[in-house]
Amino acid sequence: MKNLYIDFDGVISDTIEVTYEMMKNQKIDRTDVPAVREFYQNLDWVSLLETTPLINDSMEKIKKLHDSEKFDIAILTHVNSQKEAVAKIKYIRKFLKKITIIPVPKEVSKTETVCAEDSILVDDYKGNLAEWEKAGGIGVRFSKIKKESKYIDISDLEELLALSIDKC
Ligand SMILES: [Mg+2]
Numbered sequence: 001m002k003n004l005y006i007d008f009d010g011v012i013s014d015t016i017e018v019t020y021e022m023m024k025n026q027k028i029d030r031t032d033v034p035a036v037r038e039f040y041q042n043l044d045w046v047s048l049l050e051t052t053p054l055i056n057d058s059m060e061k062i063k064k065l066h067d068s069e070k071f072d073i074a075i076l077t078h079v080n081s082q083k084e085a086v087a088k089i090k091y092i093r094k095f096l097k098k099i100t101i102i103p104v105p106k107e108v109s110k111t112e113t114v115c116a117e118d119s120i121l122v123d124d125y126k127g128n129l130a131e132w133e134k135a136g137g138i139g140v141r142f143s144k145i146k147k148e149s150k151y152i153d154i155s156d157l158e159e160l161l162a163l164s165i166d167k168c
Helices: 015-025 033-042 045-051 058-067 082-095 126-134 157-162
Strands: 002-006 071-079 100-105 120-123 138-142 152-154
Touching: 015 033, 015 045, 045 082, 058 071, 058 157, 071 082, 082 100, 120 126, 120 157, 126 138, 152 157
Parallel strands: 002 071, 002 120, 071 100, 120 138, 138 152
Antiparallel strands: none
16 A cells, blocks of 8 residues: 555645635735744634535545555645634544545645655645655655646546556
8 A cells, every 4th residue: 555645635625726716805925924823823714615615526536545445545735823723623523534634734734744655645735745855755746727837637536546656
């Protein structure tokens, strides 16, 4: 079995798109790092998660990946506050009973938190994938609409079943 880490925001749930829209409405400049951080820290994550759509039936796809017995799966998600971590864990647990959930404080990288070597990371953020590959892991870029990049690209988590990951 291959270790498979799956990002949450922008891969499982469409929180990136929804929160970017909220910031636009609140006139928050997304290049203003402290303002963005404050926005995410003050966000009501419970209601955000309840009202944000899942991406491409992600929770069902993760169940399929788990049932395939090809992967040892964990959800690896950056969090800006403890409240965000609690809300995400409670939300994910409603769908997935047997999947490990690892909240990572925003201040540290995913690569510092888990061992990336020979493990797969599915993430929508290229910065995370670059660090992951530097640490010996396999980066898979997720986007709702497929984009050309140097990474393996998927727009549906089920595509992982068809990848010959060992050759990557
Ligand atoms: Mg993400």
